[in-house]
Amino acid sequence: MFILKLLVKNALRHRLRTLLTIMGITIALLSFGLLRTVVTAWYAGVNASSANRLVTRNSISLVFSLPVSYTERIKKVEGIKGISYASWFGGIYINEKNFFPNFAIEPSSYFDQYPEFVLPADQKKAFINDRKGCVAGRRLAERYGWKIGDNITLKGTIYPGNWEFVLRGIYEGADKSTDEGQFFFHWNYLNETLRKTVPRRADQAGVFIISVKNPQVAAETSLAVDALFKNSLAETLTETEKAFQLSFVSMTEAIVIAIQIVSFVVIFIIMAVVANTMAMTARERIGEYAIFKAMGFRSWHIAGIIFGESLCITMAGCILGSALTYPVAWKFGQVMERFFPIFHVDNNTLLLDLLFSLLIGIVAAVFPAWRAINIKIADGLRRIG
C-alpha cells in the first residue's frame, strides 16, 4: 500500500508532464484501437465465414457467371447438405451515395444456408410468395427508415433500369458479427426480366452457396464439385467461404498492411515519448534514489519504483484510451457504415491495448532504471543541494 501510494505520488509530482504523457498514451491507444478495429472490420466477412459453407464461382473470374442448371448436378455430390445461388446485383438506392450490398437470391433456399440471418417465419413466407418481394437487414432498414410493405426502387448498374421491390422482411443478425446491411430479392425477378431484355445473360448465377455435412471433408467436396464441370464451357472454382472472402480482402491487402504498420508506428512513437518522460523523471531523482540506496534499499527496490511509476502512467493512459475507444468507434462506425457494416471493438484489440501499455511501461523504464541502479550512492548524493 505504501509503495503504491509512493508510485502514484511520484507520478503526480510533475502534474502537467504526467497529464500530457497520459494524454499522449490515451490518444495513441485510441488511435491504435480504432485502426485495429478498422482492420478487424476489413476482415469482418472473413471472420463471419462459416466452416460449413463452400462457394462455387466461375474459375476464370467472379465477373463471369455460371449456369443455374449446375444446381441439380452439384446437389448430387456426396457430402452436400444444401445449395442455393445468388447474383451480385450492384444496384443503387436513389443515387450513388446510397450504396449497399444487394443480391438476387434463390428465396426458398438462401436463408437455409445462412442461419445467422434471422428472418421471422411469416416474413420469410411473405418474401417467398412475392416475386417482387425483398428482404433488408435491420441496420439497413433503420438507416433509410424502411418498414414492411414499403416500396423500394433500386437503380441497376450491372442490370440497367429501375427495379421495384416491396419490403417483405427485415432480418436480424444472430450475433454482432453478422452483417445487417444487406439487401436480397428474388433471383427469378431478375432472371425473368433478363430473359426478355438480354436473353444471353439469363439463367445464370454469380455464385453457388453450398453447405456441407462435414467441414473436415470440405476440400474433397470442393474438388468433387469442380471435377463435375472440368472441360466444360464454364469451369468452376469451389473454395471455402473463408477463402472466398479472403480473395476480396487480398485485393486491398496493401491498404490493410499500411493501416497495420501505422497502428504499430503510433505505439512506437508513444513508447519513445514515455521513455523520454521516464528518463527526465529518473534524471531529476537520481539524488533520491541514492538516498533510498543509502538507507538500504536494494537495486530491485529502485527498479521497482521506476518501473512501477512508468506502469502507473501507461496504465492510466491504457484505461482512458481503451474506455474512449468504445464511444469513438461507435461514432466512427456510424459515419463509416457504408464501408464498414460491422464495426465493433474486438476483445483482442483491448487485449493488445493492455499488452502494449505494459510493454510501453516496461520498455520506457528500462534505461532510467538501469541508470538509477548503477549510480554510485556517493555520486548521487553529490547531486543534491
Place this chain on the structure above:
Amino acid sequence: MVPAFPCRRRNNFMSDPTPQPSIVSLRNVSKVYRRGMQSLVVLESISFDIVKGEFLALMGPSGSGKSTLLNLIAGIDTVDGGTISVDGIDIATLSESDLARWRSAHVGFIFQFYNLIPVLTAFENVELPLLLTSLSRKERKEHVETALLVVGLADRMEHYPSQLSGGQQQRVAIARAIVTDPTIIVADEPTGDLDRVSAQEILDLLDRLNADSGKTIIMVTHDPRAAEKAHVIRHLDKGELQDVHP
C-alpha cells in the same frame, strides 16, 4: 528484527572510567579517485577507532576527505586499501546486496540538505527505512511515532517537507536516522543549511540522543560550535589524520 526503540539509557561515555569497546575500527584505510590517467589520493593510511557511544566530529578544510571517510564508514563507498570494521563486521568484504542490508540495520544517515522525500509526509519519510524490516504496520507506526516524539515533531506527522522549516525537516531526517535503532549515526554537515538557532536545536538533539540513548554519532562539520558538542574531534587535511582533541 529491529529492537524496540528507543533504548533509553544514560550514556556515561565521558564519566565512566572503564574502557569502552571499539565499535568502528579503521586500519590503514586509503581511498584513491581515478579520472582517466590521473589518480587523486583522497585518504591515505587512516587508522583510528571509534568507541561505542562516542560522539565524533570530523573536521577539516574542503577536499580534505572527511565526507569520503564518512561515506566509507557508512558503507556507501568502498575502500581502496585497508579495512573498516563496524561492530565486528569487516564491511569491505560485504557484497553490494549484503552491504545494503547491513546499512539498513546498522547505519542512520543525516544529510546536510535533509534529503527527505518531498511527496511523503513526515510520518511516511520516517517510516521509509522500516519498510525494509519485518515489522508489522502497527509496529512500524509505534516506532515512527516514538521517533517523531523524540525529535519533538509529534504534532507535525502529517506535514509534508515543504510545510516544515529547515530545522524541522532536519529533525524529521534525524527521526528517520534513529527509527531503526542503528549501531551508528553518520551526519554529514547536519547544520550546514540551517540558521544559528535551528542549528543549535539540532546539535542539542544529537547531543541528547548520544547522552540519553547512547547512540554512536560520527559527524562531519565545518562549524567549530557544532564540533564542541563532540567528545572527540578529529582533523583531516589532505587525506591524512592530523590530531585528536578529546
